[in-house]
Amino acid sequence: MRLLIAIIMLSGCLDVGEQRAKRDLEIGQLNSEFLSVSVDDGLGRIKSHTKLGLQLWAQAPQLSGEIKIKETGRFVFDLNNAMLDADLKVNDSGAAIVTEVVPIENGRPTQKRWAFDVQAGKTYIFTVESTQSSNDPWRFIAFADVQRRIDGVQDLFAPMALDETVRFALISGDLTSQGTVEELTRFQSELLALPFPCFATLGNHELGSGETTFHDFFGRGNFSFEYGGARFTLLDSASATIAEPVWEWLDRWVERGKDKAHLVMMHIPPLDVSGHRNGAFASRLEANTFLNLLERGKVDITIYGHVHTFAAYSNAGIPAYITGGGGAIPMRLDGIGRHFLKVDVDPLKQTFVPQVVRVHPED
Amino acid sequence: MKHVKYWILALLMGLFLFPKIAFGQTQGIQSGEVEETRTSGPLQLTLSVVPGVLVHGSGQLIAGDTSLGLKLLAAQGVGILGLGGGIAMLAITGASDQFNVPVIWTMSLGGAAFIFSWFGDIYASMGASQLTGRPKSLPLMEISQGIQFVYNPILDDGFYSKTSLRLAAKKWLASASISIRPDLNDIRSQLRGQYRLVGSARNSEEFFTLGDSLDLSLGYDLHTYDDRRVVSHQFPLALLGRLDLRNLDKALRGSFVDASIGLVFGGYFYDSGTVEYAEQLIADIGFGVYLGRRKNQWGTAKLYYRHRHDGFLGGAKLIGLGSGATGSANFRLRHSLFDDWGFEIGAGAGSAYVFDLSAIYRWGK
Numbered sequence: 220m221r222l223l224i225a226i227i228m229l230s231g232c233l234d235v236g237e238q239r240a241k242r243d244l245e246i247g248q249l250n251s252e253f254l255s256v257s258v259d260d261g262l263g264r265i266k267s268h269t270k271l272g273l274q275l276w277a278q279a280p281q282l283s284g285e286i287k288i289k290e291t292g293r294f295v296f297d298l299n300n301a302m303l304d305a306d307l308k309v310n311d312s313g314a315a316i317v318t319e320v321v322p323i324e325n326g327r328p329t330q331k332r333w334a335f336d337v338q339a340g341k342t343y344i345f346t347v348e349s350t351q352s353s354n355d356p357w358r359f360i361a362f363a364d365v366q367r368r369i370d371g372v373q374d375l376f377a378p379m380a381l382d383e384t385v386r387f388a389l390i391s392g393d394l395t396s397q398g399t400v401e402e403l404t405r406f407q408s409e410l411l412a413l414p415f416p417c418f419a420t421l422g423n424h425e426l427g428s429g430e431t432t433f434h435d436f437f438g439r440g441n442f443s444f445e446y447g448g449a450r451f452t453l454l455d456s457a458s459a460t461i462a463e464p465v466w467e468w469l470d471r472w473v474e475r476g477k478d479k480a481h482l483v484m485m486h487i488p489p490l491d492v493s494g495h496r497n498g499a500f501a502s503r504l505e506a507n508t509f510l511n512l513l514e515r516g517k518v519d520i521t522i523y524g525h526v527h528t529f530a531a532y533s534n535a536g537i538p539a540y541i542t543g544g545g546g547a548i549p550m551r552l553d554g555i556g557r558h559f560l561k562v563d564v565d566p567l568k569q570t571f572v573p574q575v576v577r578v579h580p581e582d
Numbered sequence: 583m584k585h586v587k588y589w590i591l592a593l594l595m596g597l598f599l600f601p602k603i604a605f606g607q608t609q610g611i612q613s614g615e616v617e618e619t620r621t622s623g624p625l626q627l628t629l630s631v632v633p634g635v636l637v638h639g640s641g642q643l644i645a646g647d648t649s650l651g652l653k654l655l656a657a658q659g660v661g662i663l664g665l666g667g668g669i670a671m672l673a674i675t676g677a678s679d680q681f682n683v684p685v686i687w688t689m690s691l692g693g694a695a696f697i698f699s700w701f702g703d704i705y706a707s708m709g710a711s712q713l714t715g716r717p718k719s720l721p722l723m724e725i726s727q728g729i730q731f732v733y734n735p736i737l738d739d740g741f742y743s744k745t746s747l748r749l750a751a752k753k754w755l756a757s758a759s760i761s762i763r764p765d766l767n768d769i770r771s772q773l774r775g776q777y778r779l780v781g782s783a784r785n786s787e788e789f790f791t792l793g794d795s796l797d798l799s800l801g802y803d804l805h806t807y808d809d810r811r812v813v814s815h816q817f818p819l820a821l822l823g824r825l826d827l828r829n830l831d832k833a834l835r836g837s838f839v840d841a842s843i844g845l846v847f848g849g850y851f852y853d854s855g856t857v858e859y860a861e862q863l864i865a866d867i868g869f870g871v872y873l874g875r876r877k878n879q880w881g882t883a884k885l886y887y888r889h890r891h892d893g894f895l896g897g898a899k900l901i902g903l904g905s906g907a908t909g910s911a912n913f914r915l916r917h918s919l920f921d922d923w924g925f926e927i928g929a930g931a932g933s934a935y936v937f938d939l940s941a942i943y944r945w946g947k
Binding site: 233234235236423427430458459460461463466487491493494495497499500501502503504505507508510511525526528535536548551552553 | 673674675676677678679680681682683686733734735736737805807810811812814845846850852853854856858860861862863891892893894896897898899900901902903905906907908932933934935
């Protein structure tokens with residue numbers, strides 16, 4: 220049997236996405252000669268570090284982890300893609316350390332900096348907190364498929380920024396046309412116009428110039444976090460499948476979200492609203508298995524991209540929405556062009572209610 | 583959807599009539615006909631591969647058979663037109679629901695022309711018509727029993743028992759197959775009823791034959807996968823066409839191109855009891871050769887693309903722009919061992935790798 224499988228493996232590739240899943244596990248982990256860092260659940264990408272400095276890109280509203288310092292001095296903690304009310308707390312063996320907010324020259328609302336004193340050889344536990352009641356309704360934004368319209372992405376961001384009730388945005392892939400370093404750099408710089416963070420997973424277009432270039436900018440493709448009484452799970456379905464290691468993580472995330480409002484978001488949907496097109500998982504059998512898992516885990520809503528239109532349908536009885544109106548070549552004759560979704564979360568009722576916001580110009 | 587049936591008829595008939603109208607060869611296969619070996623050899627074979635991969639018919643053109651070379655080149659042009667036009671239409675319409683079906687069917691038929699024009703050149707350059715067999719009548723009944731191996735890193739892999747039955751009479755064909763893996767309660771069964779709309783080259787009064795044909799097929803596929811709590815009911819409706827490439831040239835005798843277009847209607851039954859409608863597109867293409875030159879020998883070897891995304895195989899997992907929409911690549915070989923006995927080997931690569939090996943028994947010539 221092993222010989223047969225070995226022969227099979229030589230003849231082609233079924234493990235697309237596995238390399239990216241392995242890369243996920245490296246996100247937020249650092250063990251250099253100056254510094255050791257571990258961000259819990261890989262929810263922050265380490266952009267840079269020095270002996271006494273760390274710069275993270277957040278992939279969730281709240282972060283936690285530990286930093287092992289090897290030099291005594293004043294440590295500078297930079298956080299990009301941060302919540303407006305992000306607050307850093309640091310403790311040393313349970314004792315709180317005083318942190319100082321450091322203003323950033325020409326800094327944007329989502330860029331935060333703190334400083335605190337550290338001693339060599341000690342390990343510090345940090346948490347970045349953001350307050351959102353688990354009893355009150357709140358709002359986030361979902362969008363996808365900007366691709367070639369990066370020059371017009373501010374047409375989307377401007378109306379998003381006007382809504383002061385929005386806590387963060389989620390993008391389910393195809394931020395760029397080819398996923399090049401230049402395109403990803405540009406997208407990240409455009410995000411600075413938003414007064415709230417944007418947490419991203421990747422789409423098939425991000426794979427145009429390397430499997431894990433996206434990870435070098437945004438962090439994990441598969442991740443899950445809780446905020447405001449709800450769970451958010453973003454998955455990497457950019458190769459029309461869920462990679463084998465991710466199924467085990469998904470089991471855990473689904474279990475954790477069972478008693479909460481739970482959103483699952485990814486780029487390529489398990490099943491396309493139009494089966495003829497099959498802008499969906501490559502295997503229907505895998506799609507059915509995946510949806511059964513979500514259904515058993517009482518997932519409340521699924522949001523996808525990839526198809527350049529808006530569609531509301533149902534998969535395994537779970538409400539499903541496609542929002543692919545970020546600017547890629549629009550689907551014709553569907554009556555809708557560029558758009559994004561505002562989604563109202565009611566944690567007590569465990570509901571998500573999306574509302575379409577059209578963007579002008581639509582094409 | 584109102585005009586879909588006209589698209590089907592026009593496209594499929596176009597594909598099958600094209601070589602006859604364009605090249606004026608309308609005769610069927612004459613038994614006992616002697617082939618010529620005009621343009622085969624190692625040089626021609628090499629040229630048919632490179633630069634033949636880019637300019638179909640190169641092997642024949644450079645070797646001096648301009649007639650066949652130009653026909654293959656023209657078929658490549660038709661293929662590029664179908665494929666390129668389809669891709670352009672998808673881009674222009676943004677893969678619009680209103681256009682997807684005819685556009686993908688057009689691409690499929692274009693793909694068939696593109697594939698056979700290249701493989702045909704290689705075939706002719708090998709002088710393969712000297713080696714391959716001829717279309718034969720199907721028997722009244724054929725049964726097969728074998729094993730199927732599925733390798734799927736996401737779901738389960740392992741061995742299945744596979745049993746098939748096929749009945750053919752006059753213009754009708756019925757078939758049934760079932761693959762079972764008892765430890766997972768994984769059962770996939772398929773029923774097909776097929777009617778020949780456009781007849782075969784010979785013996786059509788008796789049984790199905792494997793010459794030029796256009797069939798209408800209606801089926802039912804049931805997949806119960808208890809271990810994963812998935813039940814799928816699918817009803818495929820398709821037009822299946824086969825063009826014997828002898829129509830293009832004697833040097834292509836013994837080879838054929840297949841194209842199928844159609845729709846699959848059905849539904850999924852989930853764990854919770856939720857039932858949801860699901861549809862798929864059939865847009866399959868293949869290139870094959872007949873095997874068995876003696877009267878009592880039979881068989882085919884076929885490379886084909888299957889566009890469906892269900893079953894053990896699913897579609898191909900690709901990195902990048904083709905993700906999701908692409909189907910699977912397959913190979914199937916059937917050959918006689920003795921008069922009524924033979925074997926079948928199949929291999930497919932999609933979201934899984936699927937292999938099968940069966941013994942075949944035929945009855946009723």
